[in-house]
Amino acid sequence: MAKVLMKGNEAMALAAIKGGCDAFFGYPITPQNEVPEYLSYHMEKNDRIFVQAESEVAAINMVYGAAGSGARVLTSSSSPGIALKQEGISYLAGSELPAVIINVMRGGPGLGGIQPSQGDYNQITRGGGNGDYQLLAYAPETLQETVNIVKRSFSLADYYRNPVIIAVDGLIGQMMEPVDLDQKIEEKKSPAKDWAATGEAAKRGKRNKIVSLHLDPYQLEKHNLKLKAKYDEMKENEQQYELINMDHDPSIVFVAYGSMARIARSAIEALKKEGIEVGMIRPICVHPFPEKAFETLPKSVTTLLTLEMSLGQMLQDVQIVNQGRYTLDFFGRAGGVVPESEEIVEKVKTIMKGAAK
């Protein structure tokens, strides 16, 4: 298919339909409203289910029910709405239910603002729900990458029987960019959902139960270890990242994701014109964090400069991975302020001046 010009939120909604999404449950919040708006019309047209729930909490529990019945399910919200869904996300993980969650991030904490932010990094990679659980968390950069990830995420959720969260900032949700919705993606193959509660106990000869309650601590620990094995498999197989401009012996390497990575690309181009080579590690999957990227850096690298539209959340993951190998520095804007590439260029020059002393 040729490229079509679409708004980020609508493109994600259409990508979900193309990814086989059977049902959507959500509640309005800016800046993601075009996701449910688009689906309210197009899900019905495609014989799928759309429900505008009475609240975020209701929506995530509808997701739990539909996922438990074996459907491919989506919900979307923005930062404070995702916070409300955290309990349900923990239950989904505990009951090993596949679901896809889209977070179009805005400034926080609290109600915060409605402008683009990456302040939910900890919320999407650490979660706010209780217990020993992890999510697969993606943070794409362009609309094309976003729609490809949304399409594939349903198969990943099915494979791992685990929620997948896709976080974009408000800018990606609101902007229009040409996208090809039919680019070939590699679906993760998984067996039929013989665990689903489909009301066919008689035919199956046993009842399928979807529960997250395990009162016997030894039984719960066994369950926790089973989940841990899955998370280890994710860590081994799902790390996804891009290395940029590494073959020019950079001494400074950015670590940035989402819109911040795009802005950083402009800074890399501007610095190149001045004879300064800077590289970039761009995490695409932010949890599991792409540790492997840090093993392959050129010998020239001395400094990792983490860039975020928050005041330093991914920075903590970089600190964990770094193990003292490189000097770490940070630049961030918060509250919904989208930085200009010139600010990053200035930051690089400041670091270089310091190093020259």
Added chain:
Amino acid sequence: MKNEEKVIIAGFGGQGVMLMGQILSYAATEEDLNTVWIPSYGPETRGGTANCSVTISKAQINAPVVTAPDTLIAMNEPSLEKFQSKIKKGGLLISNKSLIKDATFRDDIKVIEIDASQTAIDLGNLKVANMVVLGAYLGATKVFEETAIHKVFEKIFTGEKAKLIDLNKQALNAGMAVVGK
């Protein structure tokens, strides 16, 4: 067109500034160019301020937000005040003379003033003032051929709205005529 064009279009909510930008991005998509359209979003209302930015490029577009536009299309005074200082040196300002009077313009940019409202009223519908201005922009920058925009009209004005295609073509043409094509 040149390698890259960045434009900010700003005015009151209801003047059709978002659509002007979208039409440019649709035309860019049709011509297989890279493009990004970004709206201002917030608690905007009809009569409040609204703006969008459009980048059109032969190369991959990195930073999507336009901070220094090649062109500013200012549909009202607050927009001129807000964005005039951001225009690149030697850039272009298209100023809607119907609503922007007695303004001070920078002397290091090219300025085209156009009485969009009157031109639109002469065509029989004030609502196409935005397309008059878009015509002036195309005439001055040659970013797209007129026919590329006509194709977009045919794509976005369908069904009931198909009858608006001719009027919008006329408005575009009138705007182009102002800058002498």
